[in-house]
Amino acid sequence: xxxxxxxxVLGVLLGGLYALLAAGLTLYFGVMxxxxxxxxxxxxxxxxxxxxxxxxxxxxxxxxxxxxxPLFFGxxxxxxxxxxxxxxxxxxxxxxxxxTFSIALVIEGMLGFAFSxxxxxxxxxxxxxxxxVFGANVAVVKLIAFALAAVSLAALFLLMKxxxxxxxxxxxxxxxxxxxxxxxxxxxxxGYGFGLGLATAAVGGTALALDSTFYPSLxxxxxxxxxxxxxxxxxxxxxGAAIAAMVLGMGQSLLQIPLGTTWAQTFFYIALxxxxxxxxxxxxxxxxxxxx
Amino acid sequence: MPSASDTTTVTSAATGDTTRRRGSMLLKAVALxxxxxxVLSFPSVAANPFILSVGVVIMSYAxxxxxxxxxxxxxxxxxxxxxAYSGLGGYATGLLVIHTGINPWLAMVLAGxxxxxxxVPIGIASLRVRGASFVIVSIALVLILLLVFQSWxxxxxxxxGLRVPRPFGPEVLRPEQHERFFYLHALLLGVALLVWWLxxxxxxxxxxxxxxxxxxxxxxxxxxxxxxxLIAFVVSAFFTALGGGLYALWFGFLDPxxxxxxxxxxxxxxxxxxxxxxxxxxxxxxxVIVGYAVEYFKNQYGDSQFHLVAMGLLLGxxxxxxxxxxxxxxxxxxxxxxxxxxxxxxxxxxxxxEQRRTAGPEAGQADQQARTDDGTDIxxxxxxxxxxxxxxxxx
Amino acid sequence: MTATSETxxxxxxxxxxxSLATVELRKSFGGVHAVDGATVTFHHGKVNALxxxxxxxxxxxFNCVTGMIKPxxxxxxxxxxxxxxKAPHRIARAGVGRSFQLCRIFPRMTVMENMLVAVRSTSLxxxxxxxxxxxxxxxxxxxxxxxxxxxxxxxxARDISYGQQKLLELAGVLMADxxxxxxxxxxxxxxxxLIDRIANLVRxxxxxxxxxIVVEHNMDLVMSLSxxxxxxxRGRPICEGTPSVVQNDPxxxxxxxxx
Numbered sequence: 001x002x003x004x005x006x007x008x009v010l011g012v013l014l015g016g017l018y019a020l021l022a023a024g025l026t027l028y029f030g031v032m033x034x035x036x037x038x039x040x041x042x043x044x045x046x047x048x049x050x051x052x053x054x055x056x057x058x059x060x061x062x063x064x065x066x067x068x069x070p071l072f073f074g075x076x077x078x079x080x081x082x083x084x085x086x087x088x089x090x091x092x093x094x095x096x097x098x099x100t101f102s103i104a105l106v107i108e109g110m111l112g113f114a115f116s117x118x119x120x121x122x123x124x125x126x127x128x129x130x131x132x133v134f135g136a137n138v139a140v141v142k143l144i145a146f147a148l149a150a151v152s153l154a155a156l157f158l159l160m161k162x163x164x165x166x167x168x169x170x171x172x173x174x175x176x177x178x179x180x181x182x183x184x185x186x187x188x189x190x191g192y193g194f195g196l197g198l199a200t201a202a203v204g205g206t207a208l209a210l211d212s213t214f215y216p217s218l219x220x221x222x223x224x225x226x227x228x229x230x231x232x233x234x235x236x237x238x239x240g241a242a243i244a245a246m247v248l249g250m251g252q253s254l255l256q257i258p259l260g261t262t263w264a265q266t267f268f269y270i271a272l273x274x275x276x277x278x279x280x281x282x283x284x285x286x287x288x289x290x291x292x
Numbered sequence: 293m294p295s296a297s298d299t300t301t302v303t304s305a306a307t308g309d310t311t312r313r314r315g316s317m318l319l320k321a322v323a324l325x326x327x328x329x330x331v332l333s334f335p336s337v338a339a340n341p342f343i344l345s346v347g348v349v350i351m352s353y354a355x356x357x358x359x360x361x362x363x364x365x366x367x368x369x370x371x372x373x374x375x376a377y378s379g380l381g382g383y384a385t386g387l388l389v390i391h392t393g394i395n396p397w398l399a400m401v402l403a404g405x406x407x408x409x410x411x412v413p414i415g416i417a418s419l420r421v422r423g424a425s426f427v428i429v430s431i432a433l434v435l436i437l438l439l440v441f442q443s444w445x446x447x448x449x450x451x452x453g454l455r456v457p458r459p460f461g462p463e464v465l466r467p468e469q470h471e472r473f474f475y476l477h478a479l480l481l482g483v484a485l486l487v488w489w490l491x492x493x494x495x496x497x498x499x500x501x502x503x504x505x506x507x508x509x510x511x512x513x514x515x516x517x518x519x520x521x522l523i524a525f526v527v528s529a530f531f532t533a534l535g536g537g538l539y540a541l542w543f544g545f546l547d548p549x550x551x552x553x554x555x556x557x558x559x560x561x562x563x564x565x566x567x568x569x570x571x572x573x574x575x576x577x578x579x580v581i582v583g584y585a586v587e588y589f590k591n592q593y594g595d596s597q598f599h600l601v602a603m604g605l606l607l608g609x610x611x612x613x614x615x616x617x618x619x620x621x622x623x624x625x626x627x628x629x630x631x632x633x634x635x636x637x638x639x640x641x642x643x644x645x646e647q648r649r650t651a652g653p654e655a656g657q658a659d660q661q662a663r664t665d666d667g668t669d670i671x672x673x674x675x676x677x678x679x680x681x682x683x684x685x686x687x
Numbered sequence: 688m689t690a691t692s693e694t695x696x697x698x699x700x701x702x703x704x705x706s707l708a709t710v711e712l713r714k715s716f717g718g719v720h721a722v723d724g725a726t727v728t729f730h731h732g733k734v735n736a737l738x739x740x741x742x743x744x745x746x747x748x749f750n751c752v753t754g755m756i757k758p759x760x761x762x763x764x765x766x767x768x769x770x771x772x773k774a775p776h777r778i779a780r781a782g783v784g785r786s787f788q789l790c791r792i793f794p795r796m797t798v799m800e801n802m803l804v805a806v807r808s809t810s811l812x813x814x815x816x817x818x819x820x821x822x823x824x825x826x827x828x829x830x831x832x833x834x835x836x837x838x839x840x841x842x843x844a845r846d847i848s849y850g851q852q853k854l855l856e857l858a859g860v861l862m863a864d865x866x867x868x869x870x871x872x873x874x875x876x877x878x879x880x881l882i883d884r885i886a887n888l889v890r891x892x893x894x895x896x897x898x899x900i901v902v903e904h905n906m907d908l909v910m911s912l913s914x915x916x917x918x919x920x921r922g923r924p925i926c927e928g929t930p931s932v933v934q935n936d937p938x939x940x941x942x943x944x945x946x
Contacts, residue, residue: 083612091368094370097372098370098372098607101558102607106605108600112600113597117597224431224432227431227432235425262443269435273414273417276418280425494815495806495813498804499806499814510793510804512753512775512785513779513784513859513860514776518774
């Protein structure tokens with residue numbers, strides 16, 4: 001029983017991180033119809049930067065966010081404005097996949113160059129601390145990671161719902177032509193949308209660095225589940241992605257009990273295939289998803 | 293129906309055209325013969341067994357890239373996970389030989405059929421909606437297969453790999469093995485190219501290319517787009533699996549890390565894209581260039597992170613600056629310097645739209661008028677009055 | 688055109704057999720009712736026009752009818768058979784051809800290849816045979832000559848002028864040998880001389896028995912060309928009849944002027 005509860009709690013904690021990262025992927029897809037393969041590579045890059053920051057300065061890795069979030073935002077804007085916008089609209093979806101894929105390879109290779117392929121882990125004073133809730137053991141770092149993801153996701157949500165920029169962003173996602181007609185500079189908005197997406201990778205990477213080991217090629221283990229999440233949630237829907245992330249994260253965590261870690265991962269892919277067979281537009285996707 | 297005068301102009305144009313066409317066909321036949329001779333004589337000119345083995349690897353890449361191009365080139369759907377089918381083909385061949393002891397060549401073909409059958413549900417899941425899902429599934433498939441083949445040790449050999457019995461006995465020495473497999477790969481490549489060519493010139497191929505250009509439009513013209521895409525995809529998976537099976541029989545050892553590798557899938561994409569996905573020999577050319585470069589770097593610098601970076605940069609550059617590939621670019625260059633090739637247009641539609649935007653509506657109208665006049669014989673005498681009428685009515 | 692004549696009395700002045708017809712067709716995009724309960728009948732063998740102010744849902748209606756978009760509710764029938772929600776290629780092969788707004792051709796294929804895309808039969812043997820069979824090439828050349836661009840056969844479609852692309856699109860649709868041809872703004876963005884040519888083509892094809900459904904903004908063209916006009920506003924028809932009837936209807940003026 002406590003094992004079940006334990007997995008459930010871990011599932012929620014993991015689901016939070018998935019939700020934040022999937023929201024980022026959804027943003028790229030929403031503003032540009034781009035499947036951003038390099039998202040998880042940037043995630044690992046942020047984890048390395050957090051690790052590097054804390055080993056060099058001796059400060060808490062969380063403080064690296066002050067640098068990585070603006071840096072990633074800037075890189076996102078740059079990527080959209082300089083690279084993605086260069087592609088022909090007719091072949092944008094396919095060519096952007098290849099372009100972001102090549103960026104992922106370059107990042108992986110560079111990380112291997114700079115930090116070698118060995119596994120890295122951040123040593124934290126509070127790394128071993130944990131506490132008990134209803135008989136479930138929860139590591140403090142996992143809780144911090146979850147809180148970080150939850151706060152960022154909430155901030156993103158508020159930004160989308162409450163601010164003028166958020167409105168412009170949503171308009172651009174739903175109907176670019178109409179948004180342009182009412183005077184929204186959709187190119188600029190798309191750039192910022194990309195920046196925001198990449199900023200989620202910065203936050204996610206730092207959260208990841210707190211309690212896991214990481215290595216350059218780890219991003220492949222993240223991109224698959226994240227892709228599955230955005231398809232199940234319905235491409236382009238942020239709430240859909242968040243819900244799917246939670247459900248799948250918990251499912252994975254629960255399945256680890258009978259199946260073990262490796263086989264539990266296949267759950268994402270099975271969910272992906274099942275969704276495409278039964279409901280190809282995803283479970284929360286609107287009109288956007290039908291055409292892609 | 294064309295009038296008498298129309299027919300005469302058409303035929304006179306057609307005869308000039310036929311001679312040109314015949315000339316280019318002869319040229320093509322010669323080029324093809326030279327290419328075939330070059331490929332087939334490679335084993336005899338290869339300096340040593342190592343070079344010959346590099347040749348086999350490059351031919352294997354050529355088979356895989358050409359197979360990839362059945363779906364990538366015709367429909368424009370980019371699969372990053374074709375390593376799934378080559379890997380499955382390899383494993384299915386190996387496992388069939390080990391567990392049933394059947395003839396290895398038969399096993400290879402059976403493996404191809406099994407993979408083609410598996411590709412049907414995968415294709416149904418990923419091709420019903422547009423590109424994005426297809427790409428996602430293609431990546432997911434490689435990742436899931438890597439997981440399964442690493443974990444399912446009892447059946448697949450797991451991370452320790454799988455030793456595949458060699459089809460030729462121990463009396464056939466290493467260089468001889470390489471030579472035989474070089475020709476076998478060349479044969480498979482020849483078959484794949486032939487099928488690609490046959491599809492390219494068929495109605496089915498025309499439909500597929502229309503899907504690549506504009507899927508909605510193709511469907512509106514009656515092309516059953518989903519079925520077409522699915523068939524192209526299954527054919528592609530079949531040939532990719534054969535390529536994987538042949539490689540497995542040659543190399544004799546399968547490791548999931550290398551079989552179900554995103555990198556192998558992306559090689560196929562890079563090779564095809566670099567050579568030109570719309571050309572028959574594009575993937576082959578790309579395979580020779582990229583395959584050679586990969587083997588060279590591996591030999592010089594070992595299996596380092598460097599070639600990930602190089603691969604990524606090269607792919608990025610091709611996507612950004614040469615998405616059509618080498619062959620179309622080279623053909624354009626030749627066309628430009630060819631004499632007496634009268635171009636039918638001075639300005640393209642895109643240029644025209646640009647001009648119209650910059651020069652204002654009136655100038656644009658006049659410009660287009662002039663354009664249509666020499667293109668199609670429309671009398672322009674009544675233009676001024678007509679313009680004012682339509683302009684008024686459009687308000 | 689012969690078998691169906693018994694269904695309608697020849698004495699009535701009203702147009703006879705229905706070609707395409709919709710009943711209570713609806714489609715909304717996130718709260719915006721693009722097509723809002725449209726019940727429309729287009730008549731066989733006639734040139735039907737569909738007009739209306741910008742944003743009145745004409746193109747969405749077109750897309751629902753041709754299967755490009757699935758309607759939320761309502762039905763579409765073609766010559767009595769229900770085609771609601773059928774795939775576009777099935778509707779196309781049932782005999783409904785269409786052109787697209789702003790003209791869509793296959794840019795990196797030659798003019799002739801563009802002509803050979805249309806699928807009339809999916810028999811395996813036919814599909815695997817060479818695309819360039821002489822009979823089909825002759826038909827394609829005939830149609831290209833008919834629209835007047837036969838000399839461009841070998842050019843890439845993206846290299847010909849916009850007007851020529853429009854003509855190519857029309858010829859490509861004709862290759863499928865449809866009974867009914869839906870044209871989305873055939874005169875949009877082309878010069879007046881070419882508009883005349885397109886109008887003449889429509890007239891002569893109509894005389895050969897083809898039914899037309901034309902969405903158009905050019906009123907002169909609509910009034911001179913069509914037998915029957917349907918006026919759309921806010922996703923549904925507000926008035927229909929002969930051009931002269933529609934022209935004098937106060938509701939039409941209201942819709943256009945927004946009073």
